[in-house]
């Protein structure tokens with residue numbers, strides 16, 4: 001797993017070999033220990049180069065080993081032995097040097113990087129800290145402020161930035177190993193004392209306490225309950241204030257707490273879940289590895305409202321040429337200006353030229369005749385969308401993929417309006433579409449695997465977390481959101497306030513509670529949907545019967561607010577009040593509290609004390625329960641799909657892994673027991689009725705989440 005060769009007569013070349021990213025598995029660590037020893041004991045070898053095979057230095061510790069008993073030589077003494085060597089050791093960094101990979105490089109005496117390489121200590125995003133000396137060496141090398149920034153954010157830096165920061169000694173555009181060997185020859189015999197980073201003092205920093213105080217505050221605010229960023233700050237503080245050996249001891253203690261924490265397990269689960277969703281499969285048996293995507297060179301977007309504009313930007317930024325269609329001239333001109341602005345700002349941030357020429361604007365749908373893929377983003381109206389799909393079927397060249405950005409309408413119905421339903425899929429973007437990571441790729445029974453593969457590949461190109469899901473009302477994300485929101489409304493009826501509900505959810509880790517989120521997205525959105533479903537009844541009927549609609553408990557609270565013109569931030573009033581329409585700072589509203597009091601009195605409801613635990617159990621377990629229904633229905637292929645959707649599109653705190661992972665952590669039996677408890681109290685609420693899959697999983701011994709797939713298959717075959 002680490003190959004040894006002698007090159008240029010006197011350079012020992014060690015090559016890490018562990019595809020695909022040369023992770024530091026037990027075998028690789030053993031290989032490094034053995035080959036370093038061999039190089040150091042060979043009198044003909046004057047210096048050593050460490051590189052990785054296949055253009056990547058090292059992706060860090062092998063994350064797959066974390067759950068098991070770790071064997072093999074530990075990283076810290078291995079890196080220490082390299083740093084203590086009496087021959088210069090040079091790291092030749094191509095591709096990535098991340099986590100333990102960069103820590104290994106920091107133990108080397110010199111670092112040479114290819115100009116396209118990226119370096120970083122991303123442990124924080126796995127719920128850890130750089131505990132192979134990284135938290136102690138990096139601040140000594142580049143200073144406390146820069147090290148704090150890299151270690152607490154986990155961001156990857158380019159080779160150019162690494163050079164500027166002093167992480168690497170040289171950047172090359174040519175063969176990195178050749179450059180490193182040449183460099184190793186040139187430094188053979190030089191004193192290595194100044195090159196051993198652990199022996200350096202941390203560069204002096206004025207107002208150290210104030211700096212740590214400020215960073216800690218910032219980190220606490222943005223971490224929303226995550227513990228790793230805080231431990232990272234504490235570890236760097238140890239580097240800045242303690243001798244190296246004591247700093248290493250502190251690094252070890254902090255890591256020990258993190259390593260076994262539920263947060264680290266959740267974050268590592270997210271890492272693998274994000275990769276697992278790329279290996280999509282459909283109930284028909286079609287799969288990612290047997291379905292070839294069609295090439296997409298030219299795309300079109302129909303309808304340039306907020307969503308269409310964002311989608312156009314996301315497509316143009318991938319380098320595609322895009323035809324952007326809006327039939328009204330005024331709207332087209334406004335959209336052109338807005339899209340150009342977004343492209344320019346995005347390009348400035350990324351330091352590239354804006355793809356302004358990549359977008360052609362047109363009022364005429366005929367302009368899309370030769371595109372490979374169309375994304376329809378017109379108003380959410382089935383008649384309008386049907387018309388657009390019929391026009392597209394007539395205009396587009398044969399084989400063009402027709403995608404709809406609907407968030408609520410039936411993809412199958414739209415597909416059935418076209419002569420080629422196999423070419424139709426949903427591409428459900430989230431606003432703002434050029435920023436939000438999530439994309440639900442919605443297939444119907446007639447969507448071809450090739451259409452799904454093409455949409456998934458395009459999503460990946462746009463940098464989205466793309467998840468393939470089946471077609472149903474609300475798809476996965478919005479379908480699960482419905483019971484969550486309904487429970488929040490019921491809690492208000494029973495005595496909670498929007499402030500209490502939001503506080504409980506925000507302390508759990510959501511960036512915004514359900515009511516602040518509703519104010520942001522607009523109360524009228526849900527009102528329109530409920531009207532369409534025939535649920536909204538004007539009038540002042542009171543009592544329990546007024547709150548049972550279509551045979552189930554219904555809360556008209558949201559409708560009543562909308563009747564008052566309280567649509568949220570845009571009208572300056574919603575569940576909260578705002579200084580003016582469009583303002584973002586939510587303030588508690590006495591009007592709302594007296595409205596809730598009057599509403600309860602009118603309906604004979606007696607307010608009771610509701611605590612945070614009840615808020616979390618009712619809102620989150622109702623949402624999770626819907627997740628089990630979705631798995632049982634085969635709408636999502638596995639719990640990872642649901643979790644990626646919730647973490648990347650709905651603000652579920654990443655350090656809690658996603659709703660299904662959370663259920664697994666809490667214990668399926670406990671979730672079932674609490675749902676049964678609330679269902680007994682609220683028999684008229686169907687979404688509290690535990691899903692049969694949840695019951696069956698508990699009955700079969702609550703298998704761990706990575707075994708749910710097998711269990712679900714087995715349980716289905718027994719039905």
Ligand SMILES: CC/C=C/CC(=O)SCCNC(=O)CCNC(=O)[C@H](O)C(C)(C)COP(=O)(O)OP(=O)(O)OC[C@H]1O[C@@H](n2cnc3c(N)ncnc32)[C@H](O)[C@@H]1OP(=O)(O)O
Pocket residue numbers: 020021023059060061062063064075096098099100101122123126128130131132272275276
């Ligand atoms: C003792 C504790 C010490 C901890 C210190 C650490 O080092 S913790 C690990 C720190 N490293 C990282 O966080 C890096 C994680 N990897 C990445 O960011 C990316 O994989 C990459 C290296 C930038 C490569 O990206 P790319 O897009 O090219 O590939 P994928 O992300 O799709 O990965 C390909 C497959 O490799 C698996 N993989 C990646 N990194 C690791 C790893 N460190 N350990 C184990 N496996 C890793 C990844 O899961 C993919 O596998 P598939 O089976 O193909 O899905």
